[in-house]
Amino acid sequence: MTNKQKDIVNFCSVPRTSREILKRAGVVYHTKNIAKYITSLVAAGYLQMTNPDNPTASNQKYKKVNKR
DSSP: OOHHHHHHHHHTTSOBOHHHHHHHHTOOOOHHHHIIIIIHHHHTTSEEESSTTOTTOTTOOEEEOOOO
């Protein structure tokens, strides 16, 4: 995991929108950046969606997964 990815995961200790996450990462809001910085962390199990039944919801947020 890169330092930027670790920073994003820690930043999401409270639920954040994709726009907030990408702004924190210092990249523009674009589909490719969402896939690179958010979707990949969700797939790896570091982040989870607050509304997993509707992944494209306008109020979708992402939060850190508390691993034991």
